[in-house]
Amino acid sequence: MTNTIQVSNLEQGYGRTVVLKDINLTVTSGEILALIGPSGAGKTTLVSTIMGMLRPMRGQVAVLNTPMPNRPLLAKIGFMAQTDALYSSLTAQENLLFFGAMQGISRKKLREQIPHAAGIVNLVSDLTKQVSDYSGGMKRRLSLAIALVSDPEILILDEPTVGIDPELRQQIWHELHQLAAAGRTILLTTHVMEDAEEADEVMMIRNGEAIAQGTPAELIANYGVSSVEEVFLKAGRQQDATTHND
Ligand SMILES: Nc1ncnc2c1ncn2[C@@H]1O[C@H](COP(=O)(O)OP(=O)(O)OP(=O)(O)O)[C@@H](O)[C@H]1O
Numbered sequence: 438m439t440n441t442i443q444v445s446n447l448e449q450g451y452g453r454t455v456v457l458k459d460i461n462l463t464v465t466s467g468e469i470l471a472l473i474g475p476s477g478a479g480k481t482t483l484v485s486t487i488m489g490m491l492r493p494m495r496g497q498v499a500v501l502n503t504p505m506p507n508r509p510l511l512a513k514i515g516f517m518a519q520t521d522a523l524y525s526s527l528t529a530q531e532n533l534l535f536f537g538a539m540q541g542i543s544r545k546k547l548r549e550q551i552p553h554a555a556g557i558v559n560l561v562s563d564l565t566k567q568v569s570d571y572s573g574g575m576k577r578r579l580s581l582a583i584a585l586v587s588d589p590e591i592l593i594l595d596e597p598t599v600g601i602d603p604e605l606r607q608q609i610w611h612e613l614h615q616l617a618a619a620g621r622t623i624l625l626t627t628h629v630m631e632d633a634e635e636a637d638e639v640m641m642i643r644n645g646e647a648i649a650q651g652t653p654a655e656l657i658a659n660y661g662v663s664s665v666e667e668v669f670l671k672a673g674r675q676q677d678a679t680t681h682n683d
């Protein structure tokens with residue numbers, strides 16, 4: 438197993454505002470890690486730092502043992518941003534071709550990969566539709582298909598299950614588990630506790646701090662509760678109690 442993503446003693450923020458404090462995490466190949474936390478906790482900030490879109494204020498971020506930011510490495514990462522970045526005047530198929538080419542994938546391989554990636558998110562019959570005619574959920578699904586289309590070694594997905602119905606969510610999780618079993622590394626963020634329960638590792642971020650980290654089963658056992666949701670609530674109360682005592 439290789440440590441595909443390694444974050445050490447990361448402090449991150451914007452200007453003088455500190456958003457993340459002392460974050461440490463490792464994702465190995467074949468592993469799915471879910472970052473969970475309330476809105477504004479710092480999940481997207483962490484993801485953007487791992488992608489190299491933000492330079493760490495303090496600490497290190499390495500992907501495949503290479504410090505980030507590192508542009509060439511981005512070809513190995515399938516990224517889904519929280520905000521869809523799609524060309525609305527193009528069709529879904531054209532978007533997939535464009536972003537696939539940006540990832541350095543040959544047209545021949547793309548012709549094989551596009552139906553596969555679109556199939557995972559149930560968009561095969563809508564590929565020739567212009568993206569401006571897509572619903573919000575369809576745009577999320579297209580963004581996920583774009584992240585998957587290059588069959589990348591690493592997937593970094595910021596809120597991939599927003600706007601996705603339960604049946605499709607299961608289908609997507611099935612695919613993510615298969616990709617992990619084939620040795621891919623997956624890091625995703627979510628608000629949904631069911632997603633956290635599907636992951637191999639969970640990291641809970643609240644107020645910029647990692648308040649709990651481990652496998653879902655470990656967390657449930659350590660906190661003496663019966664669900665990941667209760668772990669999150671309990672860890673949150675503990676954080677509040679510590680903060681008030683400071
Ligand atoms: N570009 C920016 N400039 C200044 N502050 C920012 C910027 N982006 C995010 N922040 C602040 O950083 C904090 C963390 O934001 P972030 O987007 O990382 O949260 P999040 O956990 O992804 O939230 P959500 O679940 O709503 O997506 C918030 O207080 C936010 O206001």
Ligand SMILES: [Mg+2]
Nearest residue numbers: 480481482519
């Ligand atoms: Mg976010």
